[in-house]
Amino acid sequence: MKSTGGKKPQLAADKRYTKAKPAARRKPAAKRKRRAPARKRNPIVAFFRGILRWILRLLWWITWRVTAVVAVVVGLAVAYVYVSLPDVAHLLDGRARGSVTLLDRDGEVFAWRGDQFGGAVTAETVSRHLKNAVVATEDRRFYMHPGVDPIGIASAVRINLREGRGPLSGHGGSTITQQTAKLLCLGVEFDKDTWKDEATYIADCRRGSLGRKIKEAIYALAMEVKYTKDEILSVYLNRAYLGGGAYGAEAAAQRYFGKHAAQLNVAESAMLAGLLTAPSTLSPTSNLERSQNRASVVVQLMQEQGYLSASDAAVALANPAVLSAAAEAQAGGYFADWVMETAPDYFARDTTEDVIIKSTLDQRIQRAAEDALTFIFENKVRDGSKAQAAIIVMSADGAVRGMVGGRKTKVSGAFNRATQAKRQTGSAFKPFVYATALEMGYHYDSVIVDEPYCLNIPGSGRWCPENYTRKHYGRVTLAEALRQSLNVPAVKVSESVGRDLVRRVASDFGIESDLAAGPALALGASESTLLEMTGAYAGILNGGSSVTPYGLVELRLLGDDNPMIATTSGIGERVIQRAAAEELIYMMSRVVNGGTGARAALPGREAAGKTGTTQAARDAWFLGFTADYVAGVWMGYDDNTPLSGVTGGGLPAEIWKETMVRVHEGLPAKPLPMLRAKPKQQPVRQQRRKPRDNSIENLLNRLLGR
Missing domain, CATH: 1.10.3810.10 (Biosynthetic peptidoglycan transglycosylase-like)
Structure with a gap:
């Protein structure tokens, strides 16, 4: 083997691993997290949890599907309504009825009616x-x-x-x-x-x-x-x-x-x-x-x-x-209601248009009447009294300037005693008896005997009228009989001229209510409204021509300058001659000047009028006029209970005076259009019917067959 020079040769296996990744370091044993041993679940709990999860999944499945269906349905419904919606301009005025705006005589708004x-x-x-x-x-x-x-x-x-x-x-x-x-x-x-x-x-x-x-x-x-x-x-x-x-x-x-x-x-x-x-x-x-x-x-x-x-x-x-x-x-609530009643339904209560009505109302006069009524009831009527009163003020041509239909003056839609209540008029009717006699040729100084007097009435028997004082005054003039409001002379005059003629004159003056057929006609046994009576007295003031009370002057549609309806005067045909009216006004002035209406006398201003008290004092009236305005006052109970200690010459006369004093504030005093001097006994004018004798007594004697 070859020598390596003392070094050990590297093994082939070592070369193979020279590029291998180093082994990961192991964490210290103290820091190593031990895995918790698996806990064995309770099979019963697991069962119920599974059921709950299934129910929740089912509910969710149902909910989102129902929600989707509801959303579709609502969306379709909204789309359907959306298509039917008109342009917004058509939705602004949705009234089924129109409105009525009422203006006073000066063109100022004082009331609204309708929508x-x-x-x-x-x-x-x-x-x-x-x-x-x-x-x-x-x-x-x-x-x-x-x-x-x-x-x-x-x-x-x-x-x-x-x-x-x-x-x-x-x-x-x-x-x-x-x-x-x-x-x-x-x-x-x-x-x-x-x-x-x-x-x-x-x-x-x-x-x-x-x-x-x-x-x-x-x-x-x-x-x-x-x-x-x-x-x-x-x-x-x-x-x-x-x-x-x-x-x-x-x-x-x-x-x-x-x-x-x-x-x-x-x-x-x-x-x-x-x-x-x-x-x-x-x-x-x-x-x-x-x-x-x-x-x-x-x-x-x-x-x-x-x-x-x-x-x-x-x-x-x-x-x-x-x-x-x-x-x-809130002026003229009663007045506004009355004007609405006099206007045609299709322009008032049932109108679908916006209507403007100009009226005769004078808000100053309206306040005067309201204040006068309040003053008397607060100062001269006992506390707790349920008695009611009504007032009307109008011009001689029938233009109503103020109207109070009851003690509550700030009302609307209430019972209007000035226009809706028909009550016996009492002696307030007597001027029409004397108007008839004057028209036939008699004079204010014609004489009548006030004495016990009886009539046999078919079906009723003997009837004997009595004076309020239960006394008789012998020979009296027509003017004196009216001044003292004597009943017997009034009946005698009515019988002498004829009841039918008296009824005709009263009716022509504007008293449209049914008038009594018997001799009690002369004593005001008939019923009438305050509006009718005041209008009839206006006929006397204007010289003897009939009057139709009116409150509507002009009616037009909103935005239209041309009136649909217009009224300029309520004066109608002549009822009695002007000379007769002037004598009658003179006779009525004596009622205020020392007669039964003395409490109505106005300081520094001529006035004429007549009191009226019905049987058992269930109604008390005073109606009269100055040269400028006519006013009527009624007082009584709604249930016909007799008034206590009240006659037409009492509280009604005082209400009348309080009203007229306020009405005439700032106005110059004007003389009444009445007779000023005793007329000479001259032949009756041709336009009047001349009786065979100017003595009422002779006429009565002929009538009774004496």
């Missing part, structure tokens, strides 16, 4: 405070949800359950979009053939069943797809009812504050937003303080949600919204 709509507004054109107040109050997440707010619904359910109600009772969690869908009645329009009236239709639209809620949610989702948020809010602002007959923000702004919706300040905006929860209850014309309290809550919500700074909120709370002068006055 008031001030005009379309948008979320961009109204005051930003109003927009913010509505969102803060009704739906704070309005700009975040897709039409339905699960968070709001969950919160509402929680509140309802906490307050002991059902989950869907009370708070509904509805969004503004859902409320708008409800206002649109889910696209179903009013149909007279389907619903008996509009109230039934609205009640059906407001149903809160689960099925209805689902339809409402689908409709809301479709609206969110079809319209922008501001368009939905615009529909809501135009359709929402805000009390007082006002539909929409513009109508409410005009109704309560006399300004446009774009001009509302924070306090006013908060008040309107507060009305959305209960418009009739919270209406400021019903209870201003309650409405202001609700508005303060809205202001606080606006501040909490960042719409108002602390300083702006403080200013709004310190200066709550107040009503405009027209809304606060």
Whole structure:
């Protein structure tokens, strides 16, 4: 073998492993993690866990498939509703009826009737405070949800359950979009053939069943797809009812504050937003303080949600919204109701148009009548009295300037005692008896004997009228008989001229109620309304021509300058000659000047009138006039209970005086158009019918066969 020089030769096996990787270092035993021994599972637990996993997988399998089906169905439903939705402009005015705006004689608004709509507004054109107040109050997440707010619904359910109600009772969690869908009645329009009236239709639209809620949610989702948020809010602002007959923000702004919706300040905006929860209850014309309290809550919500700074909120709370002068006055509620009744139904109660009615109302005179009535009842009527009263003031041509139908003057739709109550007139009817006699040729100084007097009435027997004082005064003139309101002379005159003629004269003067057929006609046994009687007295003042009381001057459609209906005067045909009317006015002036109506005398101004008290004092009247105005007053109980210590010359005369003093403030005194000097005994004018003898006694003797 060959020598290696002392070195050991390398083995072939060593060459093979020269490139091999070095062995991995083993971790120290202390740091090496030991594998835990396998734990043996409990077979029972494993079994139930397997079942639970299977159930959960099954539920998930069912849930996602049901969810997918529901999503498809909802999507199809939303698509179907989406296709049926009209352009947003067609949704702004949804009233089934139109509105009536009533103007006074000066063209100022004093009342509204029907469904008031001030005009379309948008979320961009109204005051930003109003927009913010509505969102803060009704739906704070309005700009975040897709039409339905699960968070709001969950919160509402929680509140309802906490307050002991059902989950869907009370708070509904509805969004503004859902409320708008409800206002649109889910696209179903009013149909007279389907619903008996509009109230039934609205009640059906407001149903809160689960099925209805689902339809409402689908409709809301479709609206969110079809319209922008501001368009939905615009529909809501135009359709929402805000009390007082006002539909929409513009109508409410005009109704309560006399300004446009774009001009509302924070306090006013908060008040309107507060009305959305209960418009009739919270209406400021019903209870201003309650409405202001609700508005303060809205202001606080606006501040909490960042719409108002602390300083702006403080200013709004310190200066709550107040009503405009027209809304606060609520003038002429009875008058407005009467004018609506006199207008054609298709232009008033059943109108689908917006109508403007200019009337004869004078708001100064209306306030005078209301204040006079309040003053007398507060100062001269015992506390707790249920007695009622009514007042009418009109011009000589029949234009009604003021009307009070009861002690509650700030009302609408109430029973109007001035136009609806038919009551016996008592001695207030006597001027028409004497008007008939004067027209036939007698004079104020014609003599009649006041003495015991009886008549045999077929079917009733003997009837003997008596004077109120139970005394007789012998020979008296017609003027004296009227001044003292003597009953016997009035009956004698009526019998002498003929009851039929007296009825005809009274009817021609405007008393349309059925008039008594017997001799008690002369004593006011017939029934009439205060409106008829005041109109008849206006006929005496204007010189003897009939009068039809009227309140409607002009009726036109909104936006149309040409009136559909117009009235310029209520004067009709002549009933008695002017000379007879002048004598009658003179006779009636003596009633006020020292007669039964002395308590109605006006300081520094001529007045004429007549008292009236019915049997057992169930009705008390005073009607009269100055050269400027005619006024009538009635007082009594609605149930015909007799008045205690009241006659026509008492409280009614005082109410009349208080009214007329206020009415004539600032007006110069004018003389009455009456006879001024004793007329000479001359032949009766040809246009009058001349009796065979100017002595009423002779006529009576012939009538009774003496």
